Amino acid sequence: MFKAFADWLVGTVFGMDLGTRWGEAVHFFVWDVTKILVLLSCMIFVISYIRSYFSPDKTKKILEKISGVKAHIAASLFGIVTPFCSCSSVPLFIGFVEAGIPLGVTFSFLITSPIVNEFAMGMLFLAFGWKIALTYIIAGVVIGVVGGIIIEKLGLEKYVEEYVYRMKTGEYQDQQLSFRERLVFARDNVLDIVKTVWPYVVVGIGIGAYIHGWVPQSFLEANAGPDNPFAVLVGVAAGIPLYSNAMGTLPIAEALIAKGVGLGTALSFVMAVTALSLPQMVILRKVIKPRLITAFVIITGVAIVFVGYYMNFMSTWLL
Amino acid sequence: MKLEILGTGCPKCKRLYERVQKAVNESGIAAEVVKVDKMEDIIAYGVMKTPALAVDGEIVVVGRVPSLKELQSIIKL
Incomplete structure (x- = not known):
């Protein structure tokens, strides 16, 4: 359906020859933009509907009752389904800590939640299919659980701002x-997400279309292929300062993977962009001290790098 | 009647504030519409997900922006 639309628009309306490089690139662009925006909207709608059954309060009440590794896993899983935006992370953090939920468990939630969001799930499923979407979700949970456990073990409670413990929750x-x-x-x-991400998606697909038509496969394969461990490190380091809404990175990642960039290399970059964004840290600074923010960034960053290696290792099976 | 919009200034909080004002204006009910953006006050209500709406100190909406129609029926209660 979307291909037919692209055929008609580019071939008939624009009068371009689909056999040429330009024709092919424009065709790929129109096809991908319409397909992704329409299907993505449907998927976000379904996921949001499911999410409306969950709330931070219910999550809090359940987490109060469990402890140990189980609590980390539960927190991380709830991070997937609980609707939550970065602007709510401060009241959520205070609410969890006030309820006596351990710091590490709270972080398991805070790490997984932004990585596994409805946009990433929808986009990965559309671009790569269920195997990779599922791997990404599991990776997000593992990073949250492991990161949260390490933060717990390090005993960093003293780096939470004192006022947090004095607050009274209603x-x-x-x-x-x-x-x-x-x-x-x-x-x-759906409207909120699509309104925010569509320019990134269009630009991302545009860059993807460019890579599709012009950048030779051998160049990327040689420099950022699954066998280059250094590329994962660079990807994660580059992803941290980027803003969390730059979800257009996923369409670029899609094109890059198709051109030979390692699956883990591209996806660890995407995870670093979503989990470790600067604005998120600025918000968290209100409740935790720089030492704990640093620990959070290092632990999560290292976990993402390892997951990137693992996905590269598994990429022949996944793709 | 006192309507409090809880939120630290995210786009959704602004939208809720504007929509509540519109609902109040259209229904012609005398109500005081206040923004609550201090973290202590939001936490004191127990709200962990913004935006939220409180009517006379009672939380009625959490974490979403209801339609104008729903807001009007909330106000008329």
Whole structure:
């Protein structure tokens, strides 16, 4: 359907020859943009609807009852399904700590939640299929669990701002949403996400189309292929200062992987962009001291690098 | 009636604030619409996900921006 639309628009309306380099690139661009935006909207809608059944309060109440490694795993899994944006990370952090949820468990949640978001899940599924989407989700959980356990073991509680422990949290009655309200929530979420990410998606696919038509495969394969461990490090280091909404990195990653860049190399870059963004750290600085932020960045960064290696190692099976 | 919009200034919080004001204006009910952006106050309500709406100190909406129609029915209660 989307291919037919691209055939018609580029071939008939623009009058371009699809056999030429330009024709092929424009065709690829139109096809990919329409396909991704439409299918992505549908997937985000479904995921948002499911997410409307979860809330930080329910998550908190469940996490209060469990302890040990199980708590880390549960926190990380709830990080996937609990709707949550970076602007809520401070009240969420305070709420969890106030409830007596261990610092490391809170971090398991905070690490996994941004990595495994509805956009990344939808995009990876559309671009690479379920095997890679699932691997990415599992990777996000493993990074959250391991990172959270290490933070717990290091005993970094003293690097939480003192005022956090003095705060008084209130209690309120959680309301049940109606079917209609959930649909409105899901629709608004789709509109919000698509409105924010569409320029990145278009630019990302544009760059992807360029790479598709012009950059030779051998160049990328030789420099950033799965066998180059150094490329993973560079990818993660480069991803940290980028803003978390730069989700257009995924379409670029897609094109890069198709051209021979290692799967783990490209996806660890995407994870670094989402999990370790500067704005997120600025927000977290309100509740935790620089030492703990540094520990969080190093631990999560190292975990992402390892996951990148693992995915590169497994890439022949996954792709 | 006192309507409090809880949020630290994210785009959704601004949207909720504007929509609540619109709902109040259209329904012609005398209500005071206040922004609550101090973390202590938001935490004091127990809210972990912004934006949220409190009517006379009672939390009625958390973590979403309801439609204008829903807001109007909330205000009329």
